[in-house]
Amino acid sequence: QTVGNDPGRVACAELSSWVNAMWLPAKCAAAGRGVWASRLCVLRRSGSNTAAFMPEAAGFGGVSGRAALQDFSLSDGDSFWAAAARHRLSWSRPFRTVRDCDLSRGRIKWFEDGELNVSVNCLDRHVHTCPERVALIWERDERGSEVRYTYRELLEMTCRVGNLLRRRGVKKGDCVTIYMPTCPLAVASMLACARIGAAHNVVFAGFSAEALAERIRDAQSSTVITVNQGVRGGKVTELKKTVDAAVQSCPTVQQVFVAMRTEKPVTMTARDVAMEEEMLKEDVVCEPAAMSSEDILFLLYTSGSTGKPKGLVHTQAGYLLYAALTHRYVFSYQDGDVFGCVADIGWITGHSYTVYGPLANGATTVLFESTPVYPDPGRYWDMVERLKINQFYGAPTAIRLLLRYGDQWVNKYDRSSLKTLGSVGEPINTEAWEWYHRVVGEGRCPVVDTWWQTETGGICIAPKPSEPDAEIVPGMAMRPFFGIKPVLMDAEGKVLTTNNTSGALCMAQPWPGMARTIHNDHQRFIETYFRPYPGYFFTGDGAYRSKEGYYQITGRLDDVINVSGHRIGTAEIEDVVNQCPAVAESAVIGYSHSIKGEAVYAFVVLKKDVNVPEAELSKELKSIVSEKIAKYASPDLIQFVKRLPKTRSGKIMRRVLRKVVESDLDSLGDLSTLDDPTAVQEIIQGHQELL
Ligand code: PRX
Numbered sequence: 259q260t261v262g263n264d265p266g267r268v269a270c271a272e273l274s275s276w277v278n279a280m281w282l283p284a285k286c287a288a289a290g291r292g293v294w295a296s297r298l299c300v301l302r303r304s305g306s307n308t309a310a311f312m313p314e315a316a317g318f319g320g321v322s323g324r325a326a327l328q329d330f331s332l333s334d335g336d337s338f339w340a341a342a343a344r345h346r347l348s349w350s351r352p353f354r355t356v357r358d359c360d361l362s363r364g365r366i367k368w369f370e371d372g373e374l375n376v377s378v379n380c381l382d383r384h385v386h387t388c389p390e391r392v393a394l395i396w397e398r399d400e401r402g403s404e405v406r407y408t409y410r411e412l413l414e415m416t417c418r419v420g421n422l423l424r425r426r427g428v429k430k431g432d433c434v435t436i437y438m439p440t441c442p443l444a445v446a447s448m449l450a451c452a453r454i455g456a457a458h459n460v461v462f463a464g465f466s467a468e469a470l471a472e473r474i475r476d477a478q479s480s481t482v483i484t485v486n487q488g489v490r491g492g493k494v495t496e497l498k499k500t501v502d503a504a505v506q507s508c509p510t511v512q513q514v515f516v517a518m519r520t521e522k523p524v525t526m527t528a529r530d531v532a533m534e535e536e537m538l539k540e541d542v543v544c545e546p547a548a549m550s551s552e553d554i555l556f557l558l559y560t561s562g563s564t565g566k567p568k569g570l571v572h573t574q575a576g577y578l579l580y581a582a583l584t585h586r587y588v589f590s591y592q593d594g595d596v597f598g599c600v601a602d603i604g605w606i607t608g609h610s611y612t613v614y615g616p617l618a619n620g621a622t623t624v625l626f627e628s629t630p631v632y633p634d635p636g637r638y639w640d641m642v643e644r645l646k647i648n649q650f651y652g653a654p655t656a657i658r659l660l661l662r663y664g665d666q667w668v669n670k671y672d673r674s675s676l677k678t679l680g681s682v683g684e685p686i687n688t689e690a691w692e693w694y695h696r697v698v699g700e701g702r703c704p705v706v707d708t709w710w711q712t713e714t715g716g717i718c719i720a721p722k723p724s725e726p727d728a729e730i731v732p733g734m735a736m737r738p739f740f741g742i743k744p745v746l747m748d749a750e751g752k753v754l755t756t757n758n759t760s761g762a763l764c765m766a767q768p769w770p771g772m773a774r775t776i777h778n779d780h781q782r783f784i785e786t787y788f789r790p791y792p793g794y795f796f797t798g799d800g801a802y803r804s805k806e807g808y809y810q811i812t813g814r815l816d817d818v819i820n821v822s823g824h825r826i827g828t829a830e831i832e833d834v835v836n837q838c839p840a841v842a843e844s845a846v847i848g849y850s851h852s853i854k855g856e857a858v859y860a861f862v863v864l865k866k867d868v869n870v871p872e873a874e875l876s877k878e879l880k881s882i883v884s885e886k887i888a889k890y891a892s893p894d895l896i897q898f899v900k901r902l903p904k905t906r907s908g909k910i911m912r913r914v915l916r917k918v919v920e921s922d923l924d925s926l927g928d929l930s931t932l933d934d935p936t937a938v939q940e941i942i943q944g945h946q947e948l949l
Contacts, residue, residue, distance in 0.1 A: 324723050331740040332767065338741060339368070339770055343579050346618070348383055349374045350548050353575075359768040362793050364784040367552050368576035368770045375546035376555060376578050377420075377453035380617035381413040382546075392622045394442050395596070395645050399489045399628045401637065404645065407442050409620075412449075415442065417544035418537040419450035425540070426513060426531065428481055430455030430547055433557060435479040437461045437470055437501055439488040440603045440625045443517050443533070445613055447483050448556070448603070452574075455547035457554040459569070462604025463488050463495070464888045467503035469567075473559050474508045476569055476777065482511055483533070485519040491629040498524045505529070551575035557777050558606055560712040561827040562786060563798075563816035569777030570712050577715050578618055580771025584716040584739055585615030587723040588706055589649040589678045593620065596675070598647035600626040600638065600656075605824075606712040607682055610771075611651055615716070630656040635663035639671040639698070650698075651680035651708075654690050655822040658853050661693040668697050676700075678722075681707045683823030684855045685811060691732040709735035709811050711797060712825075713787065715771030718742045719809050736808040743767045746803055747791050754803075762815055763801040764794035817912070819848030819856050824890045826858075828912075831893070834886045835860055835879055840868045845902050845910045849919045851894070858883075859919055860893040861902060861941070872898050897948050903929075903937045914938060918945050 331338040336356040343353065353372025359365060384391060389410035396405045407415070428434060434451050436458055438444040444460070451458040459477040461470050474482065482505065488495040498516055505511045516524065517533040526532065555577055557569040585591055597616045601607035603625075616623035624645060630638055630652075638660070642650060660667065679699050681691070686707050695705045709719040719735040719742065721728075730736070738744050746754040746761030754761045765772075772795065776783040790796040800812040814820065817828045828846040835844040842863045851857035862879065876896045883892045903911045917926050918941055929935050 324725055324728075327740055328738070332743055335741055335767065339579075342583060343369055343372075343575065343770075346579055346582050347374055347575060348379055349575075350378075353551060357768065357770075361768060361788055361795060364775070364780065364788045366768050366772055366774050368573075368768075369551040372551045372575060373548045374551070374575055375453065375549055376574055376614070377416055377449040378546050379578060380449060380452075380614065381409060381416060384409040384617075384620045385413050388620070391620065393617065394445060394623060394625055396442050396625045397627060397641050397645065399492065399632065401628070401633060401640065402644070405442070412442070412446060414542040415446040415537075416449040416453060417542050418540040419443075419446050420453040420544035421540040422515075422533075422536050423450055423456065423481065424454050424544075426481070428454065428456050430549075431457075431553075432481070433457040433459050433477045433479050433554075435459045435461060435470075435474050435477060435482045437463055437465075437482060437484045437497060438517070438603075439463050439485065439490065439497070439519065440608065440612070440627050441485070441519065442625065443485075444483075444603055445625065448609075448613060449617075450544075452549075452555060453544055453546050455549055455553065457556055459557045459559070460604050460609070461559070462602055462888070463497055464602075464604070464890070466885050466888060467500045468886050469888060470500060471504040471507045472566065473569070474504060474511060476559075476566070477557055478510050479508075480510050480512045481515070482513075483515045483517070485517045486524040487520045487522055489519060490627065491632040494520065494522075502527075549574050552774070556609065558609065558712055560606075561818055561825045561830060563818050563827055564829050565782075565827075567827075567830070568779065568782065568786075570773040571775045571777050572715055572771075573774050576770030576772075578614055580716040580769060581610040581615035582618035584720075584771075585611055585621070586619055588708060588717050588720045588739065589651070589680060590704075590722060591616075591619060591621060591649060594622075595648040595677070596622045596624065596646055597649050597651075598624040598626070598642065598645065599651040599680075600624075600630075601651070601653070601682070606710075606715070607651075610716050630660055631663075634667070635660055636667040636670055639668050639673060642673050642676060643671040646675040648675055649678045649680065650676060651682060653683045653823040654681055654686040655684065655854055657681070657686070657690045657694050657698075658855075661690060661697075662853075665697050673698065673700065676703050679703050679705045681705065682710070684820045685813065686733055688732050695732070704730055705732075706730075707733060707735050709799075709809070711799075713773045713797075714769075715773060718765070718769075719744065719811075731804075731808060734804070734808050734810045736810075738809070739769075741767065741769045744801070744809060745794065746801060747794070751791055757803050757807055758805045760800060760802040760812060762791070763797045763799045763809075763811070764791050765797070766794055768795070819858065821848070821851075821856055821858060821890050822854045824888075826887070826891045830887060831858060831860065831883060831891055834883050835862060835893075837886075838879060838882055840864055840870060840875060841879075842866075843902065845912060845915055846893070847912055847915050847919060849895075849916075857894040858891065860896045861899050861915060862896055863899055863901060895948060897941070897944050899937075899941055899944055901934065901937045901940075903941065904933045905931050906933050908933075915941070918942055 340356045351373035353369035358367040392406045393409045393412040394407040484501045488497045515531045515533040552573045555574045559567040599611040706720050708717040710717045721730040721736045743766040745766045800815050802810045831846045842865045845861045848856040849859045880892045903914045
């Protein structure tokens with residue numbers, strides 16, 4: 259490292275010296291176990307303390323540290339990220355090139371000529387230093403029946419799954435679909451894919467057979483991993499049956515591994531493999547594949563404003579580095595902490611902050627299988643007391659729900675272990691923020707409102723890291739993470755340079771955690787994220803920058819809505835509603851909801867000859883959406899209308915619909931371009947009747 263007078267550089271050099279052990283020449287190669295073993299030998303010989311890789315770095319938390327490091331990460335990103343990648347990750351082949359990015363062409367490559375294995379980084383290196391440290395605490399749906407897995411046990415489980423997948427023909431470059439609840443075997447399956455070089459495609463276990471099938475087909479998976487049944491909130495879901503239905507329309511699927519979450523036997527077909535039985539036959543050592551940094555680690559489908567869900571692609575080293583670094587610094591994670599992220603592994607939050615970030619840092623991470631109100635609204639806080647959780651990371655929708663049940667459900671439990679509280683997925687309103695801070699955190703735990711997306715791989719804007727006594731403003735994500743350079747754009751596509759202003763939120767520089775492409779559709783990737791503001795990554799969100807320069811997310815700028823923190827495109831719902839034989843056309847919008855944040859409102863035009871009562875149709879449409887997509891996408895309100903407000907060229911004027919639903923009739927705006935202005939009056943009247 260070149261160490262000048264710049265404090266940022268000095269801080270990075272300090273990091274460098276602490277972790278240099280990782281980079282000592284591999285003298286243990288003679289041990290005959292190849293490059294992985296030799297790296298691990300180096301780690302052990304150096305006496306370094308498990309996965310910390312650096313102490314709570316002087317510089318990162320210090321007064322001048324954050325600002326200087328932020329400065330350094332932006333002005334000399336190559337040196338910053340190179341230092342971080344060397345310190346934080348174990349490589350089987352060092353990288354020479356740090357980045358090769360061109361945002362205008364959607365080209366993003368980091369550490370491309372380096373090689374590593376993500377599962378080795380998440381498991382083996384911790385096993386060699388502290389094998390009996392707890393890696394996972396599985397907080398099962400049945401309260402009080404948690405199960406702990408050490409790093410050694412998780413590595414063994416991962417190796418068995420890796421060997422099983424290999425023996426059954428899964429190769430480097432294949433994509434395995436995982437349709438499982440949040441449980442240790444799901445984590446081991448993700449890591450096993452990473453170990454043998456296959457990509458994983460985790461599909462949220464609340465998705466319907468059709469939604470699952472669509473994702474399996476797009477990912478071209480030949481292997482699916484599932485469980486016989488899921489258990490959540492005391493209710494059993496027939497996951498294997500859903501997979502059976504899904505694979506009917508997935509010609510690529512050759513095998514389905516079925517693990518047993520409950521005792522209930524399920525019908526097995528010739529395609530199905532009893533997972534645990536087969537795992538028992540496998541060895542607990544599995545040679546990790548050497549992966550290039552830019553090989554695919556996983557696909558994760560998410561909704562866009564148009565078309566089908568897109569399979570965002572994340573790759574190996576950059577993603578892992580970014581997840582690990584943000585996990586440590588945004589939550590002030592310290593070695594030995596118990597990290598409790600309650601997101602499902604089917605979402606990006608589960609990927610980055612239940613699995614990859616914490617495990618890369620050698621943390622004890624909690625796998626939460628239940629719901630915030632099962633068996634009662636004290637569930638989270640009982641868990642915090644029992645598992646001694648230090649950082650709790652959840653969604654505003656759950657906080658809003660719990661605050662309605664009253665403080666007694668929180669106060670019943672000892673929360674003295676808590677150090678940081680996190681919020682993710684949607685805006686957190688001031689009332690929920692204050693309650694989270696004052697009641698849950700007893701006014702002593704910083705609340706970090708973290709803004710990010712499936713596309714960004716990890717947290718991009720959050721109150722921390724910050725100077726030790728820096729203020730945290732309720733409901734504001736506030737500060738960009740190291741290497742993140744947010745900009746706001748005006749309607750003409752110009753960068754807004756002043757503070758106290760709002761605009762479209764873009765990123766001016768690439769960072770290692772960002773998605774690399776959309777599976778099978780790089781053109782859509784470019785069009786969606788890089789075309790709207792050439793040279794910038796467009797997030798799809800709007801944001802406000804305060805006088806002080808802090809960021810606050812104001813919501814989506816496109817036709818994506820956020821229901822209880824789950825993203826869904828209005829076009830996807832319309833597509834399903836329009837398939838109903840009674841429906842001529844529909845328009846779906848989001849409206850503000852006190853618990854869910856946003857809820858789904860559907861305007862539906864029926865075909866002329868339909869005589870079914872509206873209440874019946876409404877029920878049917880809701881259940882069709884649940885069946886075809888997922889429960890959370892189902893409309894809360896359905897209004898049947900004679901016609902939709904359209905322009906003369908036939909475009910639905912959603913702006914007008916939104917204003918009607920918001921009861922903001924004074925801002926309906928210019929209606930002169932409407933094909934038939936009487937449509938609006940009818941809609942206003944119908945809306946009032948519906949309420
Ligand atoms: O609109 C933003 C909202 O969630 C979107 C990303 O959704 P998804 O890819 O499913 O990832 C969710 C978990 C990271 C964003 O475009 N969003 C996420 N975090 C926040 C947020 N809105 C406001 N405040 C946040 N902290």
